[in-house]
Amino acid sequence: VWAKWTNGVPANGSLGVGGVSPADIAPPTWLCFDGPRLANINQTLRNLIDDDRLPLDLPTRGHIMALVASARFSDQKRTVAEWGKNFVDVTGMRHPSRQNEFLTAATVLDAAEWHVVKHTAQGEWMVGTTTAEYLADIRAAVSHPCSILHIGLAQIPCGAHDTRQSSQAAVCTDMVTAAPVLNKATVKAGCYLFTVYDTGQLRLKTCYRSAVNSVNKKLEAWANHRVFAP
């Protein structure tokens, strides 16, 4: 089931052409937690972060990985001009979900689409990667047996000199090891695919390629940091 789901190419072959249907990017049924179950696993995760003496067993680890793999990005929609402050000029690039359209400053994208545009521009995914393919790579990476789960409290900037703590789960996937299941991510040795999930929003925050050292440095700054290697 994983192999089929993470293959990244939907049965109708229409990925990225004329829009992406929810079915294209939805996780398999057995991973689609209903509201209460999702909330339970999310709460379990928060408890594990808040109390680092709580033990984590293999089934719970599996559930957390599945939670991250099935999570969606925020539904927040913004224009390219708004997302793209402090970034390269992406106007003229193909729309990540409607490949027959090109981006302008006024094009409205949701968070997942912006992440596709951004990480494609940065060379972490191939040119022409669609939202569905990006999400499929994330799921394939998170669900790969070699992936390492980190949980902890990250410091989030929230004003001048101010930060707040945010309960997060992150999954580090060695790119070379996971290369066979990645379709559009540009594999680079010594790099992780770094996927971050926010337990407060029940949403994926980001997924990008980063050097192992850089990821480790970022994670070292987390409070209550715990690592669960496979």
Next chain:
Amino acid sequence: MNVTLDQYLVGLERSVSELPEVFRGWAALDDDLREIYSDQLAWMLGARDEVLETAKAEKRLLEVQFRIARATSLLFSLRDELQTFMGIPAEALVQDAHTSVQVARGERQRVSSGHGAGGMTAELVSFVAAEGVAMDQLSGRVTAFNIIDHIAVAAVPTLFMRISTVSLYTLGDRPEIFVERVTVEAPDGRVLAHSESLLSVQARLPNQLPNGHRSIHTIWRILLDSTGDHRVVVSRRAADSEQWERIGSTLVTVILQPHSIYNAQAPVTVPPVAPTPQT
């Protein structure tokens, strides 16, 4: 990187120009957007080396180097905000190169730019003040026009329109990051104007270029309120230190005497201009 040089440069220049507004509205941004903006800018800075490699391959190195240096200069003037809001330290702005250009405007202008060589190993071998400095974008050669050793004015106070300085360093055997400051000091020691620049100086490889680093500062609109021996001083300090070390200076004597070829009848607030040939 899957973007062209122009996409990168246009984005960088736009980002730099929009940053003050972004910081003004920082408190109203949601957490995700703050993180996204910080990450994106950090990536833009980290991508500069790759961009320069591409520029070299596309034979646009000098143009791209100059545009990046200019943008970096402006970012350096926002270094406090970058550290405070985005957690990006000033050291992250530094980038290898062998010419840095700094432009300041008037007194108390917070400065600068950045590029350079490294450690306390780079040695200042020449420092001149001039009316203007030009850099040949094709060859990278630097030319100082009308080197200044005195300023003749009809009266004080007077506004001196522009003074440019060139510092020439020979590179040492290891890279070094330091802040260079140029000050214009009155005879009584008061600082009339200053300009700072964060330099990142490469190590020198024997028998290879670059073997030196050139740093240019231009300070506009200096109010000279007295005559006498003024000094243009170049100092340096380590990026993480507050201690300035004076490494060179040049004397500029201000005298009350209309310049022989400037218009002696001109109002005193009009700065000297190059003479127009009379036919």
